[in-house]
Amino acid sequence: MRVGTDPISMLWLLPLVATISIVYKSTKVGYIRPLPFAKETAGLFGSIIVFIVVAATILYLLAWAVTGPVPALLDKSTF
Amino acid sequence: MGPSWKDNHALYLIVVGAVAWLVPGGGHFLLTERKRAAIMFAFIVLTFLVGLYVGSIGVIDPVNAKPWYAAQVMNSPLVILLGQVAASGNYPVYGRAGEIGQIYTSVAGLLNLLCVVNAIYVAHQRTVEETKA
Numbered sequence: 001m002r003v004g005t006d007p008i009s010m011l012w013l014l015p016l017v018a019t020i021s022i023v024y025k026s027t028k029v030g031y032i033r034p035l036p037f038a039k040e041t042a043g044l045f046g047s048i049i050v051f052i053v054v055a056a057t058i059l060y061l062l063a064w065a066v067t068g069p070v071p072a073l074l075d076k077s078t079f
Numbered sequence: 080m081g082p083s084w085k086d087n088h089a090l091y092l093i094v095v096g097a098v099a100w101l102v103p104g105g106g107h108f109l110l111t112e113r114k115r116a117a118i119m120f121a122f123i124v125l126t127f128l129v130g131l132y133v134g135s136i137g138v139i140d141p142v143n144a145k146p147w148y149a150a151q152v153m154n155s156p157l158v159i160l161l162g163q164v165a166a167s168g169n170y171p172v173y174g175r176a177g178e179i180g181q182i183y184t185s186v187a188g189l190l191n192l193l194c195v196v197n198a199i200y201v202a203h204q205r206t207v208e209e210t211k212a
Contacts, residue, residue: 001133003179012179016186019126023119023190027197032114 013052021045088206095202099195101155106198110205119194126187127154134180139165147181153188153195 003009021044026032029040099106104119130138141148141162152158164170 003133009179015129016126016183019122020186020190022122023194026115026118027193032118 014049017048017052018045021048088203091206092199092202096195096199099198100153100191103154103191103194106195106202110198110201112201119191123154123187123191123194126190127184130180130183130185130187132180133183134177136161136165136170138177138180138184141166144177144181147185150185150188153192154184155191158188 003012018041021041025037025041025044029037095106095109098109102108102120103123104116106116107113107119108116139148139151139158139161148162152162
């Protein structure tokens, strides 16, 4: 199976995060009832995704700064 | 009637841990947590199979990817058999062996490790509560 290296291939993380959320919550909740379990799982799924998006944004901004403005500033420095 | 095999606490925990490792969710099934066991089995096996589908059997590489292999073996001892086949090199590879497939199969293994530890913990807790009662 061909998995590319384009941004769309990042979507492969979604099923993995869903599995992690479901299995982790299945070990943590006291009783498994469909609706509360779905809510717990959705909460964990959302928080993991938010954390990944925040981390990705910070890394993107860091990469952008290191490859763009920072070298430009160094070139024009008054030192 | 002789003492139940559950009375041998250490042996009981070992059996629960071994069954949980042998079949994902098996430990919880033994503890009559059927819903939990079904969820664990379905999602861990599905994740492992998706990893194999994406990267073929080449994702299990006991020679060149030992840390990944260690995580994959946590799925089940049956992965060792797949590792033997993969180590022989006599298999077709239909995808890229690394990356997504390796990540999926390894994460499935680590999730099963979580389930094994949880099953042993629950078994221990129950035995302690039964002893106190």
